[in-house]
Amino acid sequence: MEPEKILNISVDCVVFGYDINTKSLNVLLINRFLESEDKKEVLVNDYVLTGYHVYKNETLDDTATRVLKELTGLTNQYKKQFKAFGDPDRLMNPKDIIWIKNEAFHLRTTTIAYYFLLKTEDVNLKNNKNKAKWFPVNNLPEVGFDHEQIILEAYEDLKVKCLSKPIIFKLLPDKFTINDVQDLYESILGIEIDNRNFRRKLINKKYIIALDEKQVGVSKKPAQLYMFSKDIYDKMFQKNYLISI
Incomplete structure (x- = not known):
């Protein structure tokens, strides 16, 4: 039996990975794809961060660790909680509303954002069920929800922290x-x-x-x-x- 979710609180994870061969700082995104019931029309096809509702028996850190493990199979990576995003209209883009209605999410959801640091080579994306893909942080695809804002704010925090912590x-x-x-x-x-x-x-x-x-x-x-x-x-x-x- 799945644990009970807190329907209006989620955790979103910005997973940064560095590719030492291309010298590129990347972010790991998953494909958000939805077709109409008759499967003749693509309703949503973009990329988002990996996130999930917080379970009632979890801490926020527990949720972030669970999300990362489900996405990458990794645990014990560097993580930092850096901001909460709770604007009333953060999920009001037309594509977002279509997705939320299909997934039965709460329209007024506050998300707690974390970022993780890891090596791209440590993540095997061959059989990833979410069709996860690395994108250069300075060359993002079309991103759903307010996740581009979350990524860019995580990136700014990383720039500051990398000069004051190892x-x-x-x-x-x-x-x-x-x-x-x-x-x-x-x-x-x-x-x-x-x-x-x-x-x-x-x-x-x-x-x-x-x-x-x-x-x-x-x-x-x-x-x-x-x-x-x-x-x-x-x-x-x-x-x-x-x-x-």
Whole structure:
């Protein structure tokens, strides 16, 4: 028996993933598709965030974790609750009304928004039942509800947080090059960074550990690999992480 839902409270999850090959910060969206009963007319065909009603026996964090697991199969990823969206007209677009009537949602639903950080390579989308797909955060498709606004506000929060907390390492492989870190910052912030200055600053941070390894399978000269040590960071800096770019 399915747990009882709170019909006017939902959680929506902005799942950010970084593709180290294309150097693109992406967001994971699902296809929202609805045909007329005679299946001759497509009524709704766009993309939305993954979200769901909160169960009465759940905390908001529980709901967000459940939504992510159902979408990606992953747990224990970095997540942040960043804002509630409750404008009276947030679900009043004609396509949204068609969808809500079909799904028997509450027209006045307040959603609590979270964002997650993970690596695109960790998500297998081959047999995803929701037809989930990665889109570059700066090149979104047609997005339903007020989800484009939610995505953009999550993105702005990420831009601020990545300069004050070491969260970008959640988007990178365990072993990375200095250029990988720079590429990620440039992708998130939308700026160009001076390579020599950035490299010097990053290498001097004690929580960036040089490994006795280099890249493999590259055509150019292999670069030195590094790792981020959360243990060293926690001991040295606690909450005082600032990166100067």
